[in-house]
Amino acid sequence: QEQPKEALETTSGKRRKIAILTSGGDAPGMNAAVRGVVRTAIMRGCDAYAVHEGYQGLVDGGDMIKKMGWDDVQGYLTTGGTVIGTARCKAFRERWGRLKAAKNLVKNGIDALVVCGGDGSLTGADLFRGEWPDLLEELVQTNELTKDEAATFSHLNIVGLVGSIDNDMSSTDITIGAVTCLHRICESIDSISSTASSHSRAFVVEVMGRHCGWLALMAGIATGADFIFIPERPPSGDNWQDEMCADIKKHRDLGKRKTIVIVCEGAIDSNLQPITAKDLKDLLTDRLHLDTRMTILGHVQRGGKPCAFDRNLATIQGIEAVEAVLASKPDVPSPMIAMCENRTKRIDLMKAVALTGEVAKAIGRKDFVAAMQLRDPAFNEQYEQYVATTQAHSTNAEKKNGHSLRIGIINVGAPAGGMNAAVRTAVRYALNRGHVPFAINNGFPGLIAGQVREMKWMDVDGWMSHGGSELGTNRDQPSLDLGMVSYQLQKFNIQGLLLIGGFEAYTACLEMYNSRDSYPAFCMPMVHIPATISNNVPGTEYSLGCDTSLNAIMESCDALKQSATASRKRVFVVEVHGGKTGFLAVMSGLAVGATSVYIPEEGINLTRLQKDVRHLCQRYAEDAEGRSQGRVIIRSESASKTYTTDIVSAIIKEEGHQQFDSRTAILGHIQQGNSPSPLDRVRAMRLSVCAIDFIEEHVSGLSSSSSISSSSSSAGPEVYNKDPESIAVAGIHGNKVNFTSVEALQRHTDMKNRKPMQSWWMDCKDMCNLLARRTDLL
Numbered sequence: 001q002e003q004p005k006e007a008l009e010t011t012s013g014k015r016r017k018i019a020i021l022t023s024g025g026d027a028p029g030m031n032a033a034v035r036g037v038v039r040t041a042i043m044r045g046c047d048a049y050a051v052h053e054g055y056q057g058l059v060d061g062g063d064m065i066k067k068m069g070w071d072d073v074q075g076y077l078t079t080g081g082t083v084i085g086t087a088r089c090k091a092f093r094e095r096w097g098r099l100k101a102a103k104n105l106v107k108n109g110i111d112a113l114v115v116c117g118g119d120g121s122l123t124g125a126d127l128f129r130g131e132w133p134d135l136l137e138e139l140v141q142t143n144e145l146t147k148d149e150a151a152t153f154s155h156l157n158i159v160g161l162v163g164s165i166d167n168d169m170s171s172t173d174i175t176i177g178a179v180t181c182l183h184r185i186c187e188s189i190d191s192i193s194s195t196a197s198s199h200s201r202a203f204v205v206e207v208m209g210r211h212c213g214w215l216a217l218m219a220g221i222a223t224g225a226d227f228i229f230i231p232e233r234p235p236s237g238d239n240w241q242d243e244m245c246a247d248i249k250k251h252r253d254l255g256k257r258k259t260i261v262i263v264c265e266g267a268i269d270s271n272l273q274p275i276t277a278k279d280l281k282d283l284l285t286d287r288l289h290l291d292t293r294m295t296i297l298g299h300v301q302r303g304g305k306p307c308a309f310d311r312n313l314a315t316i317q318g319i320e321a322v323e324a325v326l327a328s329k330p331d332v333p334s335p336m337i338a339m340c341e342n343r344t345k346r347i348d349l350m351k352a353v354a355l356t357g358e359v360a361k362a363i364g365r366k367d368f369v370a371a372m373q374l375r376d377p378a379f380n381e382q383y384e385q386y387v388a389t390t391q392a393h394s395t396n397a398e399k400k401n402g403h404s405l406r407i408g409i410i411n412v413g414a415p416a417g418g419m420n421a422a423v424r425t426a427v428r429y430a431l432n433r434g435h436v437p438f439a440i441n442n443g444f445p446g447l448i449a450g451q452v453r454e455m456k457w458m459d460v461d462g463w464m465s466h467g468g469s470e471l472g473t474n475r476d477q478p479s480l481d482l483g484m485v486s487y488q489l490q491k492f493n494i495q496g497l498l499l500i501g502g503f504e505a506y507t508a509c510l511e512m513y514n515s516r517d518s519y520p521a522f523c524m525p526m527v528h529i530p531a532t533i534s535n536n537v538p539g540t541e542y543s544l545g546c547d548t549s550l551n552a553i554m555e556s557c558d559a560l561k562q563s564a565t566a567s568r569k570r571v572f573v574v575e576v577h578g579g580k581t582g583f584l585a586v587m588s589g590l591a592v593g594a595t596s597v598y599i600p601e602e603g604i605n606l607t608r609l610q611k612d613v614r615h616l617c618q619r620y621a622e623d624a625e626g627r628s629q630g631r632v633i634i635r636s637e638s639a640s641k642t643y644t645t646d647i648v649s650a651i652i653k654e655e656g657h658q659q660f661d662s663r664t665a666i667l668g669h670i671q672q673g674n675s676p677s678p679l680d681r682v683r684a685m686r687l688s689v690c691a692i693d694f695i696e697e698h699v700s701g702l703s704s705s706s707s708i709s710s711s712s713s714s715a716g717p718e719v720y721n722k723d724p725e726s727i728a729v730a731g732i733h734g735n736k737v738n739f740t741s742v743e744a745l746q747r748h749t750d751m752k753n754r755k756p757m758q759s760w761w762m763d764c765k766d767m768c769n770l771l772a773r774r775t776d777l778l
């Protein structure tokens with residue numbers, strides 16, 4: 001892209017030089033951020049630098065500040081930690097250290113610094129920028145810099161990227177590294193769970209988070225832990241130990257064989273006294289006589305490959321950081337790149353840091369309500385939902401308007417990660433609300449055959465981590481036999497229906513909506529929770545399963561790239577699912593650094609293939625030393641009927657001559673993934689709770705005296721609601737859950753291609769091309 005000349009040059013007319021450093025605790029995804037900054041800077045006509053060992057490198061200068069070339073960041077996407085190093089630097093906290101750092105930047109001609117770190121690192125960066133004119137003046141006075149040098153670099157641009165596994169920064173919904181850390185925690189707790197169940201043990205697991213309970217809360221949700229302890233929301237009252245033991249005993253009495261308690265490092269009670277893993281272990285051992293073990297996860301949590309979410313988050317934010325540098329003005333405060341409502345946003349760095357500090361202050365003055373509110377807007381809601389779906393209420397549970405509803409739960413379409421988590425949450429939340437949940441097995445054919453059974457609390461135990469569909473799922477529609485579908489719903493007196501599935505679940509809702517005149521049994525609230533790896537359901541930005549699938553594709557592509565790298569000159573053409581939607585191809589392409597991505601929205605033609613071959617020839621020709629990484633091209637299964645994966649690969653191989661060859665990899669059903677990713681589990685819980693609330697809110701026609709018998713025979717539908725708004729898709733929009741009626745969504749749906757008309761993720765395709773140096777495609 002052409003950039004206005006002045007944006008690429010310093011005031012002296014020299015090429016802009018942008019440096020990046022990583023500071024504070026390492027976080028998975030930091031390398032992807034470095035890659036994003038370096039490559040975007042180069043693509044925007046700037047010079048890119050990496051400062052090694054955080055601020056220490058800035059203070060020491062010399063070899064610690066290195067110019068970066070395009071290929072220097074090869075392989076960065078897959079690597080955990082930070083390749084350019086990080087350190088806690090005392091010298092930078094002192095003015096003399098910052099003086100040295102300023103001199104080193106000026107001597108290297110650098111006037112823009114992207115800092116990726118936690119709130120401490122960003123505070124240091126802003127302080128540095130504020131002091132910059134004074135620092136330069138002092139350096140001129142002591143003859144360490146000339147007046148000309150000081151004049152040329154009179155302004156320092158700072159941009160902050162939040163790399164922090166704790167997700168403890170205010171004003172951004174998520175920080176780089178937090179989701180990968182959650183992956184590590186969930187993998188560990190899933191493993192612990194099986195041994196806990198086997199021996200009927202209790203485990204107290206300590207996770208990171210000195211001042212922030214995000215990891216503990218999300219891990220609690222994702223693993224279905226019995227209890228969590230976080231600093232922002234201490235257990236209430238002085239007798240929380242009694243209540244906790246009573247709840248655990250109740251779960252044990254229900255038949256639960258394992259107890260998992262998650263405690264974050266900074267957990268406290270309401271008197272600000274620490275609650276430690278040891279305290280909790282002793283409590284469970286002494287009071288409940290449970291065989292209790294303690295596991296401190298420690299640094300395992302920081303380690304390993306970044307997950308797809310973090311790679312993409314860091315890449316997108318790295319690109320945005322360079323754009324922010326190019327757009328910066330001396331009188332505008334330093335920006336921090338935040339993620340708000342699923343979009344990048346530049347916000348005032350120091351305001352965000354100050355707000356972050358407010359959380360600790362609120363906790364210090366025991367204002368826990370304020371502490372919860374200062375976290376991202378969904379935090380409080382998710383905490384409440386976690387509690388409402390974790391602790392089994394007693395039999396006289398709260399009933400909405402005094403009614404106990406019979407709620408059917410059905411899976412429709414192909415399996416997707418998070419389906420079971422959604423069923424599990426719906427069952428438990430419904431029970432706690434005083435309703436009677438029914439599982440409908442094997443989709444609509446199962447319903448037609450009367451495969452309906454009442455669900456109890458323990459029927460869904462452990463389902464958060466189960467992949468596939470425990471209920472059984474298929475693509476059949478109600479039109480298979482609308483009469484029988486209606487009959488069975490009526491026979492079991494189902495008064496609200498929760499459909500968890502893909503586009504087929506959406507069309508099933510439409511069929512029942514359109515048949516309401518003929519079949520009164522369909523005149524009840526219905527909610528569709530989107531669950532499909534393709535992410536092609538209208539009315540939501542993300543469907544359950546798409547994150548699990550992205551991670552599965554990423555794992556496969558990493559392995560293929562490794563193989564291609566070993567054989568040096570190989571290009572893999574990888575075929576991915578997605579129907580007529582390029583979401584999986586684009587987002588996995590971004591996460592693995594694909595050379596090219598073919599999507600149905602664009603198709604494939606000869607011109608494009610020529611461009612790709614030319615690009616590959618050029619890239620391999622540049623690689624005289626033969627140290628190039630393997631390459632992958634991602635092809636969405638429906639990108640072209642003519643240019644199939646085999647044909648694309650054959651063309652690449654043929655045209656590559658001796659320079660490179662090509663192989664194919666068709667990932668197929670592997671893409672459904674194994675255990676659902678933590679994000680899919682967390683999203684499943686949120687959507688299911690909101691869905692049950694929606695059903696309650698849209699029930700009308702029940703008289704206050706009507707009581708629902710739990711027997712399967714009943715006189716007919718007692719709920720009657722024909723309002724179009726009563727059949728809706730539960731969608732994730734930014735960090736909110738919204739409902740849109742299936743009737744309204746028809747206007748935003750491309751029914752022929754089975755996808756929404758708008759795709760928010762299309763911008764990511766250009767990012768993919770940018771970071772693959774595809775100027776020919778931009």
Ligand code: ATP
Nearest residue numbers: 024025055088089092093117118119120121123124
């Ligand atoms: P984490 O969340 O992993 O702890 P962090 O960025 O908050 O990350 P810190 O140790 O607080 O980690 O800060 C990292 C480095 O940033 C410090 O070692 C120091 O060099 C610099 N730094 C932090 N705070 C300041 C400050 N107030 N003034 C100058 N430099 C600072």
